[in-house]
Amino acid sequence: MAEVKKKRHWSYLLLGIVLLILGLYVIANPLIAVTTLVIMFIISTFTAGITSIMEYSAHKSSKGILVIGILNLIFGFIFVFNFFVTVVFMPFLAGIWLLVWGVFEIGASIKMKPVFKNWWLYLITGILSIIIEMPMMLNFNLGTQLLSLFWYLHYNISHHSSC
Template sequence: MEELARTWWVYLVRGVCAILFGVLALIWPAITVLALVVVFGAYAIVDGVFALFGAGRGAGLGSRGWMIFYGVVSILTGVAVFVWPGITALVLLFFIAAWAVVTGVLEIVAGIRLRGTAANEWMFVISGALSVLFGVLLFIRPAPGALALVWLIGIMAILYGIALVALSFRIKGLASRWRGPSGTPRVV
């Protein structure tokens, strides 16, 4: 707990970076997907570096090994984005489209299987159909779909960043409650 409390600011920096990334995506909606991918690549590298730093300082919420793994994967993702930005954008878009179709089909199947056994099972079918429609539209019209994804990614990054900032202050607050008035750890 003490190690986590000493490095609360790592989560704060990661949260602020996510918020800045999200705001940039929303301020310039006409930004090309290629530019967004490059900004994402930079964010992934910075996030990975801070995750490795946090792991080195013992600031992981999980095991140190998983935090190191996360940091390395994040950095490698960022490097891949810089090496293949155009391919990264298109592949990412198609992965999201495929994910939307597959999850939509699974939701439709779940809604049909739950027919008569659960209340409002039709909501599974409707949400699944919307997900399939979204995925198909991304496959058919990738450019407008990419612009829509810019907005979704921007909003998601801002919400994620706000959550990390809140977590950082919560961890900082827990540290002060965990210590006594003299700064020494309380014995429980």
């Protein structure tokens, strides 16, 4: 068991070093950063849509999860077919998306409370998405930084709640 933890420790250290190098590269090349952010956003939107629909199909827990999945897929197709417009309006579009997502995530977390012990993690990501969306819509630079922070937090919360 100690050996597994040690190997995992090194993988996190390696991931941290790689992300630090990528972060410095992104600071030096903001256009590439925004384009990459849009591509990641599109991939995340499709992934969230598909997994939400799969979760609803498997558990039939909340229609809010199904609605979120469908909305994510719709937004994903809109972003793909309007790529350059998406780059320009990224913070505003992400703000709208996060507002809708946050509301549905809060609703879904409340419905999951009786059956899922970590329901509160989804409540937190819903609240965070609503808090983060307003500055994103008003300031492009701040918006892209907040969006990156939100994705980081959401990934870590989702990853740890499923362990």
